[in-house]
Structure formats: C-alpha cells, structure tokens
Amino acid sequence: xxxxxxxxxxxxxxxxxxxxxxxxxxxxxxxxxxxxxxxxxxxxxxxxxxxxxxxxxxxxxxxxxxxxxxxxxxxxxxxxxxxxxxxxxxxxxxxxxxxxxxxxxxxxxxxxxxxxxxxxxxxxxxxxxxxxxxxxxxxxxxxxxxxxxxxxxxxxxxxxxxxxxxxxxxxxxxxxxxxxxxxxxxxxxxxxxxxxxxxxxxxxxxxxxxxxxxxxxxxxxxxxxxxxxxxxxxxxxxxxxxxxxxxxxxxxxxxxxxxxxxxxxxx
Amino acid sequence: xxxxxxxxxxxxxxxxxxxxxxxxxxxxxxxxxxxxxxxxxxxxxxxxxxxxxxxxxxxxxxxxxxxxxxxxxxxxxxxxxxxxxxxxxxxxxxxxxxxxxxxxxxxxxxxxxxxxxxxxxxxxxxxxxxxxxxxxxxxxxxxxxxxxxxxxxxxxxxxxxxxxxxxxxxxxxxxxxxxxxxxxxxxxxxxxxxxxxxxxxxxxxxxxxxxxxxxxxxxxxxxxxxxxxxxxxxxxxxxxxxxxxxxxxxxxxxxxxx
Numbered sequence: 048x049x050x051x052x053x054x055x056x057x058x059x060x061x062x063x064x065x066x067x068x069x070x071x072x073x074x075x076x077x078x079x080x081x082x083x084x085x086x087x088x089x090x091x092x093x094x095x096x097x098x099x100x101x102x103x104x105x106x107x108x109x110x111x112x113x114x115x116x117x118x119x120x121x122x123x124x125x126x127x128x129x130x131x132x133x134x135x136x137x138x139x140x141x142x143x144x145x146x147x148x149x150x151x152x153x154x155x156x157x158x159x160x161x162x163x164x165x166x167x168x169x170x171x172x173x174x175x176x177x178x179x180x181x182x183x184x185x186x187x188x189x190x191x192x193x194x195x196x197x198x199x200x201x202x203x204x205x206x207x208x209x210x211x212x213x214x215x216x217x218x219x220x221x222x223x224x225x226x227x228x229x230x231x232x233x234x235x236x237x238x239x240x241x242x243x244x245x246x247x248x249x250x251x252x253x254x255x256x257x258x259x260x261x262x263x264x265x266x267x268x269x270x271x272x273x274x275x276x277x278x279x280x281x282x283x284x285x286x287x288x289x290x291x292x293x294x295x296x297x298x299x300x301x302x303x304x305x306x307x308x309x310x311x312x313x314x
Numbered sequence: 315x316x317x318x319x320x321x322x323x324x325x326x327x328x329x330x331x332x333x334x335x336x337x338x339x340x341x342x343x344x345x346x347x348x349x350x351x352x353x354x355x356x357x358x359x360x361x362x363x364x365x366x367x368x369x370x371x372x373x374x375x376x377x378x379x380x381x382x383x384x385x386x387x388x389x390x391x392x393x394x395x396x397x398x399x400x401x402x403x404x405x406x407x408x409x410x411x412x413x414x415x416x417x418x419x420x421x422x423x424x425x426x427x428x429x430x431x432x433x434x435x436x437x438x439x440x441x442x443x444x445x446x447x448x449x450x451x452x453x454x455x456x457x458x459x460x461x462x463x464x465x466x467x468x469x470x471x472x473x474x475x476x477x478x479x480x481x482x483x484x485x486x487x488x489x490x491x492x493x494x495x496x497x498x499x500x501x502x503x504x505x506x507x508x509x510x511x512x513x514x515x516x517x518x519x520x521x522x523x524x525x526x527x528x529x530x531x532x533x534x535x536x537x538x539x540x541x542x543x544x545x546x547x548x549x550x551x552x553x554x555x556x557x558x559x560x561x562x563x564x565x566x567x568x569x570x571x572x
Contacts (some may be wrong), residue, residue, distance in 0.1 A: 138413060143397070143429065
C-alpha cells in the first residue's frame with residue numbers, strides 16, 4: 048500500500064468539497080434536520096407518556112447513531128460517484144493505484160465527511176435536546192465502531208453495484224439504508240417484529256447495537272458477546288464487500304467495461 | 315530517424331514488449347495475436363482504420379483490459395503480475411480521457427502526481443505547466459478549458475511522472491496545426507532526453523511520417539505491415555503513407571498477401 052496514492056483519493060474529495068457548496072451542505076444539513084425533527088418528537092412523546100421513561104436516549108440516540116452509519120455509507124459511495132460522474136475511470140485505473148488503495152481512499156474520505164455530520168449531530172442533540180452520552184458510557188465507542196464498519200461495508204457494496212450496472216444504478220444505492228432500517232430495530236425492540244423479520248435482523252450488525260442501547264437505557268445488563276458478534280458480522284461484511292468489488296472490477300477489466308464506462312453504456 | 319531493423323535487432327531491453335496478444339469480445343476478435351516491441355528512444359506509430367484494434371491494444375497495455383492470451387512487458391515487468399510497478403513508469407494521453415472538469419488544472423496535476431508517486435511534485439507541476447503553456451490556467455477548472463487546452467493538459471499529465479513508456483492515442487486530434495507541431499516537437503524532445511519510448515496512434519499520416527521511427531499497420535486485429543513510414547509506401551507501390559493507409563483499410567487481404 049502506498050500512502051501517497053491513498054492520499055490522492057482523499058485530497059481529490061477535499062478539493063471537491065472545498066470548492067462546492069452543494070457538496071458542503073449535505074455533510075450536515077440533513078442530519079441536522081433529522082436531529083431537530085426527532086428531538087421534538089421525543090419531547091412530545093415524553094410529554095404524553097407516563098413519567099419515568101425518557102425517549103431522548105432511546106429514540107434520539109438511535110437516530111443519531113443510525114444517521115452516522117448512513118453518512119459513512121454515503122461518504123464512501125459519494126467519493127466513488129465522483130469518478131463515475133466525471134468519467135474518470137480510464138484515467139484513474141490506468142495509474143499504479145491498486146484496488147485496495149482506492150477503497151482505502153474512499154473509506155478515509157468517508158471518515159472525514161461522516162465525522163462532520165457526527166459532530167454537528169452531537170452538538171445539536173446535547174445542547175438543544177439534552178441527550179447525555181454519559182447514559183451510554185464507554186459503550187458509545189463500540190456502538191459507533193460497529194455502525195461505522197457496517198456503513199463502510201454498505202458503501203463498498205453500493206459502489207460495486209454501480210460499477211457493475213452503470214451510473215443509472217446509483218438509484219439502487221440510495222434506498223439501501225431505508226430498506227435495512229425496519230430490520231435493524233432502530234426505533235423499536237426487535238421483539239416487536241414478526242419472527243421471520245427477527246431472523247433477518249440477526250444478520251444485521253446495527254440490530255445488536257440498538258438492542259444493547261435500549262438495554263443500557265432501561266438499566267439492564269448489556270451483552271458483550273452480542274456486541275462482539277455484531278462487530279464480527281460487520282467485519283465479515285466489509286471483507287465480503289471488498290471481495291465483491293474486486294470481483295466486479297476484474298469482470299470489468301476482462302470485458303472492457305472499465306475502458307468504456309460511461310452513461311448507460313454498461314446496461 | 316532511426317533504421318527500424320537496426321532498432322529491432324539491437325535493443326536487448328525493450329521499453330515495451332508485446333507477444334502473441336489476443337483479445338476477443340464474444341465471437342469478435344478485436345486483437346488477433348499481435349507481437350511487437352518499442353525500443354528505447356523510439357516512436358512507434360500504431361495505424362489502422364477505425365475498429366482495427368489500436369485502442370484495444372493501448373487499453374491492454376494500460377491494464378484497463380485483460381487480454382485473452384499473450385504477454386505485455388513494460389521494461390521487462392509483466393503488467394498482469396506487477397501492474398502497479400509496470401504502470402509507475404508508464405503514462406498516457408487520449409482525447410477520449412479528459413481530466414475531471416470539476417477540478418482545477420493544478421489540482422488535477424497534484425492528484426495524478428500523487429497517484430504516480432512523483433517526487434518534488436510542486437516543482438514538477440510548475441515544469442509541465444510551463445512546458446505546455448498552461449501557467450495561465452493553473453487555477454482554472456478543467457471543464458472550462460477549450461478542447462485544445464484540455465489536450466495540452468492531458469499531455470502535461472502524461473509527462474508528469476517522466477514516463478519511460480508513453481502511450482498517445484491521437485494526441486493532436488483537437489489541436490490547431492501550429493500547436494500540433496509544437497506538441498510533436500516536445501514529444502520528440504522527450505524521446506531525445508533519455509531511454510523513453512512512445513506508442514502513438516494517429517489518423518494524420520503527415521504527422522506520423524514526421525514523428526514516427528516505425529509504423530505498424532493494423533487491420534482486423536492483425537499487424538499487416540511494419541516499417542519505416544518514409545520507405546514503406548514505395549515498397550507497396552504507393553506514393554504516400556495516406557494512400558497506403560487507405561489501401562490497408564480497403565484491401566487488407568491483398569496487402570497482407572503481397
């Protein structure tokens with residue numbers, strides 16, 4: 048791995064964001080809207096339900112963490128889409144850059160962009176709605192880590208799908224978090240779901256995070272093994288997503304799709 | 315101008331060495347078992363009608379397309395086994411591969427400088443900007459450049475890493491005659507400086523005759539003719555390289571048999 052090549056991918060993203068308001072605003076506008084919206088919803092729920100249960104750490108905390116995971120995924124795919132939109136594959140893949148360096152660059156870009164959203168969400172949630180992270184304690188770190196890893200896996204998977212199917216396929220990528228969220232138990236305990244959905248939830252790392260988050264808030268003992276399992280699953284998905292991306296890339300090199308990649312040419 | 319036969323015989327270490335290269339898309343054979351070398355200090359013209367297999371060959375040399383058979387070695391490094399190492403000493407410019415239009419000239423050059431591992435990157439960017447008369451556009455977004463300026467930028471990018479092998483796919487296609495001549499001079503200077511080699515495709519036969527040491531005529535994925543662009547036309551009863559090109563495009567079988 049050559050750090051200068053990874054740095055090139057990150058630098059490209061930095062240049063693009065720095066010079067474009069339409070790239071800066073999405074880093075924090077939508078997550079801010081989400082936090083404000085869910086902040087007021089939790090306030091309302093606290094007002095109309097019986098005293099004693101605080102929705103802020105359960106709902107608002109979960110929304111914040113889930114939004115972070117989505118931002119990580121979008122950070123990876125957005126950095127990849129920049130090459131799609133500028134039809135840059137020919138230039139970039141004719142350099143010594145390896146696929147592992149390219150993916151590392153996309154992930155590092157995503158760390159930078161998703162961190163901006165996370166910081167904004169933390170400020171809004173704590174200052175306006177009184178979300179206290181002392182409630183979660185040090186477990187906030189593994190929660191973030193698992194959701195980060197899962198976001199990375201989804202981002203690489205989404206990029207591979209677009210590499211395989213062409214630029215128009217980006218519309219398959221945007222709804223992925225919305226499709227996953229009912230199974231991930233972001234807003235409710237998994238026990239609420241029918242049995243068949245619960246089986247699918249077991250395959251989703253975020254489901255372990257949100258279940259444990261609710262346990263902490265309820266004062267129940269958390270399961271370290273559940274978090275470990277969630278983290279291991281997320282790692283496994285990253286490996287599978289990378290393997291899939293490499294496979295799609297090799298297919299594109301074998302069939303000539305990389306050389307001819309442009310709007311609609313793939314389909 | 316060098317004698318191509320002399321070049322073939324004497325160059326033990328080739329800049330580019332291609333053997334038995336073949337690429338098939340389904341039933342269609344795009345490149346059919348071609349073999350050739352590019353020697354140090356040599357400009358080889360890859361000529362042929364549209365669809366002859368020129369760009370397919372260049373894409374395979376750049377590692378963008380996997381051959382079905384054959385080998386590609388850049389300074390004796392096998393591109394399929396050591397892709398990054400082989401591409402560190404290679405670069406290319408093509409009219410169909412403009413640099414991203416949403417970045418400035420200097421930003422693009424810095425990014426590609428990092429990708430190619432260029433040392434002293436700021437100084438090198440300044441050098442290529444001056445070399446291709448692009449200083450005035452340093453902070454201009456590439457999408458705002460004229461096609462001629464974009465072509466010069468593509469060439470500046472291609473020279474950034476002091477490549478030992480330079481692949482140029484119709485590099486002067488969108489340039490006016492004065493700038494095209496300037497570019498040809500710069501590329502000849504580039505060849506004269508070290509032990510570099512150039513593989514050049516063009517449909518401008520005047521340019522090919524002026525620049526190339528040796529030409530390869532490709533038709534239906536096969537090399538039909540090879541030789542010095544100045545002496546090749548009379549060998550086949552043609553007055554000019556352009557006439558020979560047209561003959562290759564229209565009657566490749568006759569020429570191959572001859």
